[in-house]
Amino acid sequence: MEKIMVIGAGQMGSGIAQVCAEAGYQVTLNDLKPEFVERGLGVITKNLTRQVDKGRITAEQKAEVLARIASSTDLQDAGAVDLIIEAAVENMEVKTKIFAQLDEIAQPHTILASNTSSLPITEIAAATKRPEKVIGMHFMNPVPVMKLVEIIRGLATADEVYQTIEDITKKIGKVPVEVNDFPGFVANRILMPMINEAIYTLYEGVATKESIDEVMKLGMNHPMGPLTLADFIGLDTCLYIMETLYDGFGDPKYRPCPLLRKYVKAGWLGKKSGRGFYVYE
Secondary structure, eight states, X not given: OOEEEEEOOSHHHHHHHHHHHHTTOEEEEEOSSHHHHHHHHHHHHHHHHHHHHTTSSOHHHHHHHHHTEEEEOOGGGGGGOSEEEEOOOSOHHHHHHHHHHHHHHSOTTOEEEEOOSSSOHHHHHTTSSOGGGEEEEEEOSSTTTOOEEEEEEOTTOOHHHHHHHHHHHHHTTOEEEEEEXXXXXXXXXXXXXXXXXXXXXXXXXXXXXXXXXXXXXXXXXXXXXXXXXXXXXXXXXXHHHHHHHHHHHOOGGGXXXXXXXXXXXXXXXXXXXXXXXXXXX
């Protein structure tokens, strides 16, 4: 395992590319347009510059890491790598289309991983002729800081593929946790209903948003209240994951709060749109 391709140069993809390059892998960062890749590289450069300023790495080390990252806008580049980590938009149609294409292009030994936060790996794997080589690697945001990677086995994922991915996860300085393929895995199956319940608490007028966040911060020692966290994650993403849980389990306990739906319809998506539960300047 020497060469890794990351598909999607957004917040997650650029973070994944950075930690892989820091660990010594040759990384190809791919996205649909050159400006998307440039933006991703800009974020990586900024992160590394901050590390240099803090004295954690030298300017030479920064240059070495950046030299290990190549730009790509052509999926055909997948033919030259050992592992592909897909970090495209959280949408089953998009992911299955990408995986079907990668299956055609990539060498037979290449492992195909998805950074999905809630979609079934087994279904993504079914779009390929190599389901045994498909696996989930759910990184946490922000990738360079957060230690956890949920490693999700699909129904067909081979043991040696799991082992390889576990080893790579350790090599890039993360902690692998093995999870089976159920909607939302572990992280989002527990986190999202908690956020959804906090939204219901606001919706039903139990307390103000500030009070709800304060209770969870001071009472449960959470670093950030659930409504603030929802704004940071993106309310559209929270809604999408709740719908994935609701569809996947068919259990009314996963029903998204009507207030969450209303905010998303209004375009109040949280920090990224300037307004969610809170207003951001």
